[in-house]
Amino acid sequence: MKNLATLLLLLSTSILNAQKMNITSPNGNIQLQVNVAATGELQYAVKYKNKAVIQPSSLSLTFKEPVVRLKQFTIVQTDSAAFDETWQPVWGEYASIRDNHKQLSLLLKDKSGSGIQVNLVFRVFNEGVGFRYEFPQQQGLNHFVVADEATTFRLTGDHMAHWIPGDYNSNEFVYNHTKLSAVDAKKASDAEPAISAKKFFDKNAVQTPLQLKTASGLYINIHEAALINYPAMNLVIDKKTFTLQSHLVPDAVGNKAYLQAPAKTPWRTIIVTDDARELIPANRMILNLNEPSKVQNTSFIKPQKFVGVWWEMHVGTGTWDYAGTQNGNFDINTIRPTGKHSANTANVKRYIDFAAKHGIDGVLVEGWNVGWEDWFGKWKEDVFDFVTPYPDYDVNELVRYAKEKGVKIIMHHETSASVTNYERWMDTAYRFMKNHNMDAVKTGYVGYIIPRGEWHDGQWMIKHYQRVAEKTAGYNIMVDMHEPVRSTGLHRTYPNWLASEAARGNEFNAWSTGNPPEHETILPFTRLMGGPMDYTPGIFEI
Amino acid sequence: MKNLATLLLLLSTSILNAQKMNITSPNGNIQLQVNVAATGELQYAVKYKNKAVIQPSSLSLTFKEPVVRLKQFTIVQTDSAAFDETWQPVWGEYASIRDNHKQLSLLLKDKSGSGIQVNLVFRVFNEGVGFRYEFPQQQGLNHFVVADEATTFRLTGDHMAHWIPGDYNSNEFVYNHTKLSAVDAKKASDAEPAISAKKFFDKNAVQTPLQLKTASGLYINIHEAALINYPAMNLVIDKKTFTLQSHLVPDAVGNKAYLQAPAKTPWRTIIVTDDARELIPANRMILNLNEPSKVQNTSFIKPQKFVGVWWEMHVGTGTWDYAGTQNGNFDINTIRPTGKHSANTANVKRYIDFAAKHGIDGVLVEGWNVGWEDWFGKWKEDVFDFVTPYPDYDVNELVRYAKEKGVKIIMHHETSASVTNYERWMDTAYRFMKNHNMDAVKTGYVGYIIPRGEWHDGQWMIKHYQRVAEKTAGYNIMVDMHEPVRSTGLHRTYPNWLASEAARGNEFNAWSTGNPPEHETILPFTRLMGGPMDYTPGIFEI
């Protein structure tokens, strides 16, 4: 599959007193400098065509267990390398993608006495820079708890930013377009009462991908790649120095990450260009920083169009629930239907007919399964079982009918953010899908997470999304996640994870203040830098 | 199955200004009085043969959602009834058990404006009193969050008590025998460094069952029955008034219980006698307050003796782990055994031979499955999969050999308190058992709970234990839980839940300061009031 792979070991020496290291992108436009001060403090800086992009910025980590602040280091070893390879994605905008970068690795040893070694790895592409912290297997470090990561990005000024407020739970915000000095995350968060389970934490915090424009015409995009087994990163703005500092989403007890060496953080990414047209193609840098596909058999993976039984519920002409009791304790055998339940056999057949007529591959059906009478907003753990249809939804007949029409039914698993419950049912639910000829599922995480105290973007949930991607892959199932963490290029590693919502979708046009027209023009430069979004863009009158 | 069931409706009227209600046990020895003051505050009192046992004690509940303090009530209705039935347990000390009690129900309405109705139900047995709060289905109450339950037991003096310190996580303490005024839970907790994951919270707190003796010769036992979907209750002593107040174990965010009407709390129980010999048989009152068996087919349930491959690891002559790497990231195909791994085929055959020779029904094997190299104390989530044996453990051969010898192998599921992980594996693990002719499992919960922030005795875990009991019942599997909440008579409702450890077992004699001789004489009057314990009492040299 690989066309060309060259790995050049340029330099590998033990350097004890190295103070400055430079590395440039293959085309020379991006210059990375790493400085180690006499104190052992570490800084990195990035230039683009000799203009400063990131001024010297400090990097440090604090562990809670063992208790140590990794801020001052001795350099044990530096390595640099060049890499040029072209690979073929399973699907996507490009038939093949070139991964051409130079790498600088600094093996660092904590000077404070712990002796802990960290490998700081930078990769410099023509599009920008990625770097991460790696924790090699070593004598003095096995399990450890990350209390904080103080990665900083010291900008050159008060740039214009397309931003949404920092949040532990939600990314379904309208974008704001202001200078960094004018960011007011509290106000922006408070302005969004329609978002069901947001969690504000700092008035100067914003989310990534953060799209900036400098006064001198540079476009800078800051994000992360390959978010695996680690919490998502928000950025807190110091409005005096225009320094952005990482703020990791905590867990239920306030810790950030539980890791075991060998381990590594996601890549922190800085894309920079003076031509805005180069920004979107630069999202290939994010993909290049992700691991190759871990899904062996990818033949079942087919990006596709679908229509869905969902909009009519959002605008209120139909309902997800069947009986309207607003009480989950009802007896399915005795309740009476309200007559507004959209996911009924006859209605879904209309959608199948429409899809078949217009060459649309799939029909998503929301509200097909028992539980919608009492699913939302009460931190209720046992809501859905993902295998019990409502009495008016004939799953076997619909699967048969869809097959006859050459259309596939897309499964819907709204978890109501009761993730412990979903995890108990996942295998059963995926087997149910396979038994009913379904190979794609839309999941949803509306509400406050159970385990209670965890957040949508914390490490526990990040591991859950990965678990869903892996488990669905094992069943040859494609997945489209709603209300997960925003994308970081993991569709390279898990190509069956076709899309996420993870931003404000078209649904907000049904019942909130709506999405301003420019919203859809901002998304490609922000949220979409990390990967495809299920925006559900088109609405038909069927 | 029921020999005799009589339900007499003695009184059912609407009483608006009732101030005092009295009800006595069938034999007249126990007298319960319930008073409603002019303010609407509620008190109950208990006498035994005309001696005060519980002086007038207040009852109240605080909800966080909706925000309301249920402390002052209007009486909507009172009902009293008498009940006399004899039932047959699936197994146990008694072939049949008589449930003879009188019941007083007070339907109460909150006076503070919420209009919430609570049904306070007392049952008076010859052995003592049980009472609980019921929340009927009603217009103004659906989902609600319990912030606190202030059930009080105002004692008549500074009684002698057999107590262990209040704790959210552990009940593996040595009993202390002091006056209530001398309780120092902090000191008692600190004195037990060998307990792996205890969680102290109040120096005046003790656990139940709490066994008291008064200066006048009364024996009082305070506990709870039918702990379902609710946190466990600790008791905090007010040393001025000798009032015990309930303290519920919180969840990860500090809430106590998430309920949905109709709902009910466990029974709060007070057993009293002037003859210590009556205490142990009085544990039938706890059983009578539990629901009848929910397990339909009980033919697979057989209390049994077993030997186990476990003690040799506790005393250090063998190990649970195979490779001794103390690192869970090893490759099972390349690691080398230490030679000390006890759960190897040859050694287990010795145990099977011993069991067969001496008429012992089962052989428990701990350390049979991969993961023990790095299982403990690091809040690690993915430890065991419960289906992968170590290379030196031939599960098929051992199952065959055991069957040939007329012995059954007992499965061991140590979860390392990573309960989210166990719940993901439960179905697979139980299917593995059935495929290997096993019908009994010993579970274990050593360490801090995952979901992080939850406690062994909080509502989320209480629901988990019930889920295990129900799910194992569905597979015709018997279960013996180690490190769960202490028993509250649920072996009536789930007779396949044969035993729990839930106290300081014999294992502490292997590696701690040990168990004093009187420990085993105290257990029947404390921990065992709630149900059978797996104390693992005998040690053989095999």
Ligand SMILES: [Ca+2]
């Ligand atoms: Ca959404």
Ligand SMILES: [Ca+2]
């Ligand atoms: Ca134990």
